Amino acid sequence: MNKHIVMLPGDGIGQEVSKAAKQVLEAVAERYNHTFTFETHEIGGAAIDSQGTPLPEDTVAACKKSDAILLGAVGGPKWDQLPGHMRPEKGLLGIRKKMGLFANLRPIKGFKQLLHASPLKPEVVEGSDLLIVRELTGGLYFGEPSERRNNGQEVVDTLAYTRSEIERIVDQAFQSAMVRRKHLTSVDKANVLESSRMWREVVEEKKHDYPEVTVDHMLVDAAAMKLITNPASFDVIVTENMFGDILSDEASVLTGSLGMLPSASIRSDGVGLYEPVHGSAPDIAGENKANPLAAILSTAMMLRHSFQMEEEADQVETAVQEVLAAKFHTADLSLENGVKVTGSEMAAKVIEQISSNDTTKNIMQCYA
Ligand SMILES: NC(=O)c1ccc[n+]([C@@H]2O[C@H](COP(=O)([O-])OP(=O)(O)OC[C@H]3O[C@@H](n4cnc5c(N)ncnc54)[C@H](O)[C@@H]3O)[C@@H](O)[C@H]2O)c1
Numbered sequence: 001m002n003k004h005i006v007m008l009p010g011d012g013i014g015q016e017v018s019k020a021a022k023q024v025l026e027a028v029a030e031r032y033n034h035t036f037t038f039e040t041h042e043i044g045g046a047a048i049d050s051q052g053t054p055l056p057e058d059t060v061a062a063c064k065k066s067d068a069i070l071l072g073a074v075g076g077p078k079w080d081q082l083p084g085h086m087r088p089e090k091g092l093l094g095i096r097k098k099m100g101l102f103a104n105l106r107p108i109k110g111f112k113q114l115l116h117a118s119p120l121k122p123e124v125v126e127g128s129d130l131l132i133v134r135e136l137t138g139g140l141y142f143g144e145p146s147e148r149r150n151n152g153q154e155v156v157d158t159l160a161y162t163r164s165e166i167e168r169i170v171d172q173a174f175q176s177a178m179v180r181r182k183h184l185t186s187v188d189k190a191n192v193l194e195s196s197r198m199w200r201e202v203v204e205e206k207k208h209d210y211p212e213v214t215v216d217h218m219l220v221d222a223a224a225m226k227l228i229t230n231p232a233s234f235d236v237i238v239t240e241n242m243f244g245d246i247l248s249d250e251a252s253v254l255t256g257s258l259g260m261l262p263s264a265s266i267r268s269d270g271v272g273l274y275e276p277v278h279g280s281a282p283d284i285a286g287e288n289k290a291n292p293l294a295a296i297l298s299t300a301m302m303l304r305h306s307f308q309m310e311e312e313a314d315q316v317e318t319a320v321q322e323v324l325a326a327k328f329h330t331a332d333l334s335l336e337n338g339v340k341v342t343g344s345e346m347a348a349k350v351i352e353q354i355s356s357n358d359t360t361k362n363i364m365q366c367y368a
Pocket residue numbers: 013017072073074075076077089092258259260275276277278279280281282283284289290291292294332
């Protein structure tokens with residue numbers, strides 16, 4: 001199959017992990033006789049520096065013509081003092097919005113080899129396998145007005161949703177639940193926020209379309225607690241943009257590192273932007289320490305969701321599992337009797353596995 005992929009490496013470790021992800025896609029193409037072509041574009045701080053905007057028009061045009069997009073990360077202290085509309089993060093929010101990518105799927109599944117890498121007790125982490133379905137193009141991040149007023153003495157951000165924006169993300173979450181363990185937890189702040197009360201109404205209405213799915217509602221503060229005390233009690237979580245952002249970084253603790261979490265930002269027709277959950281990590285950028293596995297696992301999501309390449313996706317995930325089973329790990333993870341490697345060495349290990357594996361095991365057998 002021929003596929004055209006737009007690479008948006010962005011800033012900081014975004015450059016490093018994107019390089020690793022691209023090499024993995026090249027290895028997959030070679031092994032399965034696909035032709036993947038790549039086109040790299042600027043976004044975020046890199047785009048501000050060279051083109052004066054965090055989201056250049058040619059980047060948007062290229063993304064719209066592509067079969068899939070892979071993003072590294074944006075942002076960093078160099079651009080922290082810029083006004084809100086000029087910050088690197090606006091580039092990322094902008095491309096998600098312009099592409100209509102309203103659903104962000106963040107699977108959190110602990111590799112059994114990393115059970116002891118989490119600071120949580122192994123008996124708490126064991127058996128956790130959840131999916132956060134985060135609304136991505138509405139809510140607090142996009143509400144108008146968002147401004148300083150009254151000579152800078154007052155500030156306002158707005159949490160706004162239309163019913164149809166809530167309906168489409170809730171539908172997506174029910175569909176995800178149907179192919180998983182058929183349990184949906186809707187997370188909100190309905191004891192305070194009107195938007196959350198409408199969110200609950202929509203979930204209650206939609207559940208009649210999916211009678212096989214068990215539904216519960218949880219307030220976000222309690223959900224944050226339960227995520228790290230009883231993570232195995234969750235299957236699919238659906239939630240508002242900012243709640244999903246915060247809960248997913250928290251949930252990464254289950255896997256041992258933020259550097260392990262992939263994600264897919266999608267819309268209904270299969271178009272997708274694939275992005276590790278982590279940021280540009282300025283504290284380790286340029287040191288070849290970044291864990292590339294979140295970006296590499298994001299390529300598996302791309303292969304599966306945008307290209308319907310199930311076997312290829314399984315192959316990437318299996319390769320990661322085998323490298324971890326051989327006890328190779330980057331500096332963000334601690335593994336008893338492990339072999340610490342750099343980010344590029346980690347990518348090379350995964351590629352070696354992809355190129356040499358004879359059979360593809362079902363990934364479900366590979367996780368804890
Ligand atoms: N998707 C994105 O582009 C994205 C996501 C989050 C944050 N950001 C931006 O990144 C910048 C830094 O934000 P932050 O420091 O709060 O969050 P961050 O995710 O960049 O880093 C948080 C911590 O996790 C570590 N970490 C993150 N990814 C890692 C990896 N792959 N391997 C090893 N360690 C890893 C970092 O070293 C740091 O200690 C900010 O400008 C922020 O806006 C961008």
